Amino acid sequence: xxxxxxxxxxxxxxxxxxxxxxxxxxxxxxxxxxxxxxxxxxxxxxxxxxxxxxxxxxxxxxxxxxxxxxxxxxxxxxxxxxxxxxxxxxxxxxxxxxxxxxxxxxxxxxxxxxxxxxxxxxxxxxxxxxxxxxxxxxxxxxxxxxxxxxxxxxxxxxxxxxxxxxxxxxxxxxxxxxxxxxxxxxxxxxxxxxxxxxxxxxxxxxxxxxxxxxxxxxxxxxxxxxxxxxxxxxxxxxxxxxxxxxxxxxxxxxxxxxxxxxxxxxxxxxxxxxxxxxxxxxxxxxxxxxxxxxxxxxxxxxxxxxxxxxxxxxxxxxxxxxxxxxxxxxxxxxx
Amino acid sequence: xxxxxxxxxxxxxxxxxxxxxxxxxxxxxxxxxxxxxxxxxxxxxxxxxxxxxxxxxxxxxxxxxxxxxxxxxxxxxxxxxxxxxxxxxxxxxxxxxxxxxxxxxxxxxxxxxxxxxxxxxxxxxxxxxxxxxxxxxxxxxxxxxxxxxxxxxxxxxxxxxxxxxxxxxxxxxxxxxxxxxxxxxxxxxxxxxxxxxxxxxxxxxxxxxxxxxxxxxxxxxxxxxxxxxxxxxxxxxxxxxxxxxxxxxxxxxxxxxxxxxxxxxxxxxxxxxxxxxxxxx
Numbered sequence: 001x002x003x004x005x006x007x008x009x010x011x012x013x014x015x016x017x018x019x020x021x022x023x024x025x026x027x028x029x030x031x032x033x034x035x036x037x038x039x040x041x042x043x044x045x046x047x048x049x050x051x052x053x054x055x056x057x058x059x060x061x062x063x064x065x066x067x068x069x070x071x072x073x074x075x076x077x078x079x080x081x082x083x084x085x086x087x088x089x090x091x092x093x094x095x096x097x098x099x100x101x102x103x104x105x106x107x108x109x110x111x112x113x114x115x116x117x118x119x120x121x122x123x124x125x126x127x128x129x130x131x132x133x134x135x136x137x138x139x140x141x142x143x144x145x146x147x148x149x150x151x152x153x154x155x156x157x158x159x160x161x162x163x164x165x166x167x168x169x170x171x172x173x174x175x176x177x178x179x180x181x182x183x184x185x186x187x188x189x190x191x192x193x194x195x196x197x198x199x200x201x202x203x204x205x206x207x208x209x210x211x212x213x214x215x216x217x218x219x220x221x222x223x224x225x226x227x228x229x230x231x232x233x234x235x236x237x238x239x240x241x242x243x244x245x246x247x248x249x250x251x252x253x254x255x256x257x258x259x260x261x262x263x264x265x266x267x268x269x270x271x272x273x274x275x276x277x278x279x280x281x282x283x284x285x286x287x288x289x290x291x292x293x294x295x296x297x298x299x300x301x302x303x304x305x306x307x308x309x310x311x312x313x314x315x316x317x318x319x320x321x322x323x324x325x326x327x328x329x330x331x332x333x334x335x
Numbered sequence: 336x337x338x339x340x341x342x343x344x345x346x347x348x349x350x351x352x353x354x355x356x357x358x359x360x361x362x363x364x365x366x367x368x369x370x371x372x373x374x375x376x377x378x379x380x381x382x383x384x385x386x387x388x389x390x391x392x393x394x395x396x397x398x399x400x401x402x403x404x405x406x407x408x409x410x411x412x413x414x415x416x417x418x419x420x421x422x423x424x425x426x427x428x429x430x431x432x433x434x435x436x437x438x439x440x441x442x443x444x445x446x447x448x449x450x451x452x453x454x455x456x457x458x459x460x461x462x463x464x465x466x467x468x469x470x471x472x473x474x475x476x477x478x479x480x481x482x483x484x485x486x487x488x489x490x491x492x493x494x495x496x497x498x499x500x501x502x503x504x505x506x507x508x509x510x511x512x513x514x515x516x517x518x519x520x521x522x523x524x525x526x527x528x529x530x531x532x533x534x535x536x537x538x539x540x541x542x543x544x545x546x547x548x549x550x551x552x553x554x555x556x557x558x559x560x561x562x563x564x565x566x567x568x569x570x571x572x573x574x575x576x577x578x579x580x581x582x583x584x585x586x587x588x589x590x591x592x593x594x595x596x597x598x599x600x601x602x603x604x605x606x607x608x609x610x611x612x613x614x615x616x
Contacts, residue, residue, distance in 0.1 A: 018453035026465055133348070137601065141594040143545055145552045146568050146586030149575070157576035273460035277549050281572075291461070292553055295468045307465045311457045318456075 096180025098286030109213030117221025139215030224256035265321030349602020355595025395580035429486035433493025496528035541596035
């Protein structure tokens with residue numbers, strides 16, 4: 001198992017290096033001269049030349065690529081063109097907000113997705129099955145930014161039930177930042193009222209983000225369970241007199257859920273993408289709003305850094321998923 | 336192929352998907368004649384701004400007094416044009432790469448698939464955003480960016496199919512009677528991989544419509560005054576909660592069209608896969 005995990009980690013290294021190179025290539029596609037952009041409109045040719053030398057833009061392209069890879073590996077993502085601050089620092093500030101939102105959404109999607117998929121499979125071709133099919137196909141067809149706005153319209157503007165935007169009510173004050181995860185920090189500060197407020201702020205964005213994932217997971221769980229239900233050992237267990245739900249919980253789910261775990265991993269990428277839309281609508285101070293801001297201010301350094309960080313997070317999650325799969329189903333590691 | 340089509344039509348959900356897609360194609364082609372006020376694509380009537388839905392304006396009017404019903408109809412055309420071009424371009428890039436990489440092992444195959452993996456390692460939207468921004472924002476750029484980020488899915492699909500088929504008996508037989516590898520690939524392997532590509536493409540249509548709408552919403556896609564669904568939702572935001580209809584109807588249009596492609600794609604997948612066909616009954 002340990003060997004499998006190590007090999008899986010080693011396998012992701014070329015993709016990560018490729019990703020760093022890809023962002024480098026992208027930064028070369030920037031229209032115009034990056035040195036001139038950095039120097040600003042009022043710069044003299046001498047100043048531009050100085051900046052070019054300072055950032056190594058006058059060196060051969062291959063050398064620049066090597067420098068770029070080295071910088072990224074040492075955690076230096078350059079300075080934001082917009083704010084002038086190190087991009088890595090700004091991203092570090094915002095990453096927890098996105099991760100918190102994504103994890104909560106992933107949790108909701110997995111919990112309800114597996115539940116719905118199981119219910120649908122056990123009621124094969126029955127009314128519940130059809131209902132779940134509608135939910136799972138419809139959930140994938142809704143534009144998340146539109147759903148977010150519709151939910152805001154109903155729950156925040158019309159009924160005044162849930163907050164419209166942000167992570168926390170400013171009137172409640174602030175908590176010291178320990179992890180950047182609001183649900184954690186508020187509890188650590190001994191403020192259950194703020195914890196509840198953070199949950200209320202999470203409700204709409206997390207639901208919006210979770211819906212497409214929930215739909216996918218429900219679908220895969222359903223077909224996984226249906227397949228396992230045909231197996232001989234299930235027939236045996238049934239003959240031995242196990243009830244439907246006991247059977248599902250003990251025999252079927254674990255065998256059916258392997259496929260679902262892969263899907264959860266693939267979903268993570270979709271969720272991070274979806275977070276851009278959801279964050280933009282709910283003013284969630286995460287990577288998504290940062291990316292949108294970077295787009296609006298033409299800050300290509302920040303945008304490429306976000307691309308890179310999300311790619312890395314994605315790669316890490318994929319490794320974690322493969323390992324999780326091997327733990328659930330040890331046969332995977334032997335292949 | 337015909338049995339597959341017949342099977343498809345017997346599945347009510349897939350038939351519904353096909354119906355929606357055909358309906359959307361019809362609307363897109365005849366949009367200027369169907370829309371009650373086709374001139375509202377570019378003209379504004381400030382006197383009529385933000386009227387709620389009525390008999391005259393079924394979906395209400397927007398902040399420039401334009402008929403939202405007409406603009407949703409006109410938007411169908413651009414949504415479909417974007418989706419079709421992006422998916423076609425992605426097929427043109429991805430399918431040859433998948434064929435080349437799947438046919439023979441070796442350094443070429445390795446390089447092609449590693450590059451594919453790198454593109455797959457970044458969430459598509461983020462990559463499209465980065466590309467779209469770097470190449471000057473606009474609808475064309477958004478389309479290029481979407482095509483450049485969607486081809487890996489076709490490359491993967493065709494790669495897997497080619498891998499599976501290259502060991503098939505009929506391929507050996509063809510090689511044995513001296514058929515050129517190119518001939519085998521294009522006339523025998525590719526047609527066999529076509530159903531998988533078709534399923535991918537149908538699902539990709541829905542996905543592209545969603546992503547293109549999101550790019551429009553974020554301001555890196557279509558520019559005003561183009562009747563674009565995503566752009567309309569973005570413009571509508573500042574008029575909430577009063578003008579609820581402004582944001583609602585373009586979003587419903589996105590949902591309906593994507594739903595159509597997804598249902599159709601689902602049905603096609605079942606029809607193309609006999610194993611699933613049997614299990615469904």
